[in-house]
Amino acid sequence: MKYSAKKYIIEQHFPLSKEKIWELLGDTDRLNRFIGLFPVTFSPAKKVGDDTFYRLAEAKVAGLVPIVWREYPFQWVTNESYMVERRYEKGPLAHFLGGIELYEQNNKAKTTVRLIGEFTPRNLLGKAALPFTAVRSMHLTMKYLHDYLSNKVKDQTAYTPKKVTNKVNIPELTKLETQLSKLPVDSSYIPYLHQHLVEKMDHDVTQMRPYELARHWGVNPDEVLRLFLYATKVGILNLSWNLICPNCRVSKVSYNTLSQLENEFHCDLCGINYDANFENYVELYFSVHPSVRKAYAQSYCVGGPMISPHVKIQKVIEKGETYKTVIPPYHKKLRIRVLQANHTVDIQSVPSNQSKQAVELDYRNSGWSESTISVTPGNTAITIHNSSPEDIVVVVEQGEWSQEVVTAAKITALQEFRDLFSSEVLAPGQQVGIENVTILFSDLQGSTSLYEVVGDADAYGQVRRHFDYLTEMISKNSGSVVKTIGDAVMAVFHKPEDGFQAALHIQKHIAEFNDKNAGDITLKVGLYSGPAIAVNSNDRIDYFGRTVNIAARIQGQSTGNDIVFHKEYLNNSTIQFQLEKEDVILESFHANLRGISDSIELVRLQFKKTDKA
Incomplete structure (x- = not known):
């Protein structure tokens, strides 16, 4: 028996800017943890025929009921909307299509948030469970924003929306912090690290970027990096290395030491092999030491907007279809790229009197009709025709790399790193x-x-x-x-x-x-x-x-x-x-x-x- 789709829409208003709400709801990995979803195992991206590529995802509801689905690429326009499609192969659902839309009110400090979820049950269990699972998750998403509003005055750092009970070895942490305070670090920063390790969620303490945390804490980034290096030396933290794809800029593989680094690595999403490069592709990151706290790096989402914040627009364009958009106002260099094929168009930002009001681009298997276009961000309309024989995923992304990544090129040029970690060699x-x-x-x-x-x-x-x-x-x-x-x-x-x-x-x-x-x-x-x-x-x-x-x-x-x-x-x-x-x-x-x-x-x-x- 086939069941029809059930669509739910919830709309509320918040005294927050679109940018802040996007920052909160666009971090889908953190959001999914809060609303009670489950850890997910994702396979590498695959493509069948002329359809859009997908990742096979597996999880267990309540740790018992196995579900398997094809997760297709998220689609989004930064600060405006996102949506995702899931086609289930096992479990009580057959199909899901959902996301968010943000509408700015007259006052830019107020935003209307619309949640949309369309669920197609596979069986009677799925139909009966919708009000208790799907609708509940949507209401919890709104609660996530309400909780932020009630807590934001007290905590301006990376938001932890609910009380987290962590098993932290406080005596061991205190002892090591005493040792750390005697080393050449700014001891006034130690309480920031202490609070982070004690109160934050597991994924917050297993993939720590010093410069990113420094921004949240409002302190000197290089001093935070120094703190992390010495905290690693005394045994509060561990350091590791991520290999980052130069296109999607997502971590592809992690190593405990530089000596494990390989010359070449593969990105399943981009479908290309890359050479390791110290300048941008190898990143130093930190995790809490198991003697201080046992934390587990589990994935709840791998495709949301904040996974790739450098991507401003991501859109699936089916074969023969057309997509119209406006390049968002942005002061940095942008380009258009087709995922997996990696064909690109450079975007040149020019004053309105030097650009056309509308630009058309045609995409075929051999590439784009233009290599460069001149636009006025926020003003020039762009029409993209997909004339290729298959569906494509197009992104508009910034060219510059994040300055909050501590690259291997940077860290290995620091005397303190070489002195503290002389064994970290190729x-x-x-x-x-x-x-x-x-x-x-x-x-x-x-x-x-x-x-x-x-x-x-x-x-x-x-x-x-x-x-x-x-x-x-x-x-x-x-x-x-x-x-x-x-x-x-x-x-x-x-x-x-x-x-x-x-x-x-x-x-x-x-x-x-x-x-x-x-x-x-x-x-x-x-x-x-x-x-x-x-x-x-x-x-x-x-x-x-x-x-x-x-x-x-x-x-x-x-x-x-x-x-x-x-x-x-x-x-x-x-x-x-x-x-x-x-x-x-x-x-x-x-x-x-x-x-x-x-x-x-x-x-x-x-x-x-x-x-x-």
Whole structure:
């Protein structure tokens, strides 16, 4: 016997902006936990015929009744609406189609929330259960928002909508926090971490991003990262590594150590293999240590909008169908992409007088009819025709990566990380690319004569103290010493401005160092930025490639008490600001570097006077 679909609509008004409600209801993994749904096991994405791809999902209702369904991609427009379709293969339901719609009232601080759920029972049990399960879940969704309103004044951090009873080993946590407070961390941040580990839900303490939590706590992100590193060292936390797909930006696989990292990984959603890359694809994250709290990372949803917050629109367009939309107002770079096929269209944002009022795009198996379109966000209408022989999923997504991800490129360039976790290295023979890294080389001028003048013992002491001085200056500017080569030092930084600031500090304060140590050290410094390869060398992360070679050759152009760098550094706004605060002389020149075919334009920086303060 076939049962007809039953549609339910619940509508309520809330004194919240659409953006805030979207943030709450768009986090479907957290929402599903709150409304009493069950953990789900999802298979990799698969596609049959010309239909849209789906994930096979399995769960047990109340831990007893098994259900299996095909979950098709969520469809959404950020801050406006989302919906999802599920076709059940086992269980009391046959089909579900549901989601939310948000309508802004005259006052932007008020929003109408409409919940829509269309349920088709498979059998009499499913029909009888609808009022007690489906409708109840919809009312609990509204309760989720009401609970937020009643709690938001007391808790501005990531919202936990109901009292969570966690088995936390408080004596062990307190003991370890005492140890942590004696380490070089901001101890005022420890209560934030304590409250988070004690009160938050399991998934909040098994996939922790320091920068994301810093935003919720309203504190310094780098200090929170430092806190997490030392908390890991004393045994409050564990660290792990996620491999992130460069397209959908969802974690695909996790590793306990960098040595387990593989060169290539596969994204089932995008259908493509990718090379591991330190710059964006490898992320450091933290979880609570089992001795403090046993927490389990279970999935309740893997396709909701907040899983991929960089995607502003996601839409299934059936073969032969047309979809019309308006690119949302957004100040960052956007593009249109077809999931799995990965054909893209770049979106160029222009003033309204430079764009058409309407743009049409045609999609075929071979790709898009245009590679770039010019639009005025919030104003230009876009019509997409799916002329391919199969259904497609189209997304409008931001190009920039989240700044709240601690990448392997960033963390492995920090001296504290290298000192605390020296065992975190790549496997022997493993090579991982980095899109952009800054390499600094320094060397002593006249080191041979130094040994002749003061003798081996005194000269060696001066050299060792100068290594300590360089390490301090490099570490203070978010860099780390990779290795020493004789009297020379090779250092790495994640950002050019950090390396440049370190070079300024090194040369600006070297006279003070000499006065303090009765020395006469003259340093030659050069730096360069570009792509490199990270490898394991003598059980440490080292860097090789053209960028490293050029940085070494640029340092060779230094004459002492100066800094030599590529002229492109002067285009960096942060470096420009750094230079405005210094009394320096800049001299441009061309140089032919050994092993480099073309002449390169460099800049020599010298301080007009040495700061001995």
